Amino acid sequence: MSIEVLKPGLLTTVQDLGRTGFQKYGVIVGGAMDTDSLRLANLLVGNSGDEAALEVTLMGPGPSLRFAETALIAVTGADFSLMIDDEEVPLWRPILIKEGSVLNFGMCKRGSRAYMAIAGGIDVPSVMNSKSTYVRAGIGGHQGRPLEKGDRLTFGESTPLSENMKDRLKTKMTACGFAAPNWAVNRHYFLPLKKNPVIRVIKGDQYHHFTEASQERLFADAFRVTAKSDRMGYRLQGEPLELKSPLEMISEAVTFGTVQVPPDGNPIILLADRQTAGGYPRIAHIISADRSAVTQMMPGEQVQFQPVSVYEAERLFIERETKIVELAARIKLESMV
Structure with missing residues (x-):
């Protein structure tokens, strides 16, 4: 069972939730930029949420993939056009794609990254307990690099849940190259893609080392995402934030969303490919519930920050995780009735 890459797109890589537990050795976590979209794509095809999938960067036309075997896939993340053999395909739902069909990722309308999960997951070697591609180090994923024309990807063994989904969709298969259910996940419920979003943060350890004017600007001003942005981090531009006095720091731990x-x-x-420690002042940390919204931003967009308490950040995290758990249960029920 395999997929042939006809066109690779700008940056298409194999990603999962990252390689945790190795930062003390200087190994970054990496993994998907929009972890929630990856998890949801996996759930929609009956996988566990941490299976390896494709992360597609949509700054221009995306990849073209030919399926050598009939397969169950789901595509989540950004809002864009997805085609199978010249027919538009719905996003955020299971899709049974027919053997020999070609899947084309088109231009993006909003957001910047899409995630394609396949029943059984992408079958690549695990490196330090993860299949994620870390391009700078050349490890993980498919030969440690982005996909190239002519690559072939195999996928693993489907779960019983995936097989149930396939069997149900086979009865809907017509002359076109795919079949999909009538229901779909409400993208706006899980990933409300907004232009120039307001992102919630908690104050960082060095917040009070900045001048009062800079503290006010952090939450009053908008910052633009520059072209010098990548999976390691988004560089922002705005009125400079200033310290009260020079601050010499020993490098300290950083995490996904540290500002x-x-x-x-x-x-x-x-972001995902961040370093394991940093020596710059940490003025804020983006809350977990808003990380997906940040990673879907495009260069040129503006972002504003809104302060929340740690308690509120925890409440929003639990609320989001509860939604995902409930969705997993509903998908399982839908495939059985």
């Missing part, structure tokens, strides 16, 4: 301020005063949001 650091280098000497030029323009914040950097650390």
Whole structure:
């Protein structure tokens, strides 16, 4: 069972939820930028949420993939056009794609990344307990690099839940190259893609080292995502944020969503391929519930920050996780009745 890459797109890689437990050795976590969209795509095809899937960067036309075997897939994330053999395909639902059909990722309308999960997961070697691609180190994924024309990807063994989904969709298969159920996940419920979003943060350990004017600007001003942004971090540009006095720091732990301020005063949001430690002042941390919204931003967009308490951040995290657990149960029920 395999997929042939006809066109690779700008940056298409194999990703899961990352390789945890190795930061003390200097190995980054990596993994999907929008972890929630990856988890939801996996759930829609009957996988566990942490299976390896494709992360597609949609800054231009995406990849074209030919399926050598009939397969169950789901595509989540950004809002864009998805085609199978010249027919538009719905997003955010299971899709049974017929053997020999070609899947084309089109131009993006909103957001920047899509996730394609396949029943059984992408079958690549695990490196340090993860299949994620870390391009800078050349490890994980498919030969440690983005996909290229002519690559072939195999997928693993489907779960009983996936097989049930396939059997139900086979009865809907017509002359076109795919079959899909009438229901779909409400993308706006899990990933409300908004232009120039307001992102919630908690204050960082060095927040009070910044001038009062800079503290006010952090929450009053908008910052633009520059072209010097990648999976490691988004560089922002705005009115510089200034320290009260020079601050010499020993490198400290950073995490997904840490907002650091280098000497030029323009914040950097650390993302999936972030370093394991950083020596710049940490003015804020993006809450877990808003990380997906951040990673779907495009260069040129603006972002504003809104402060919330740790208690509120925890409440929003639990609320989001509860939604995902409930969705997993509903998908399982839908495939059985």
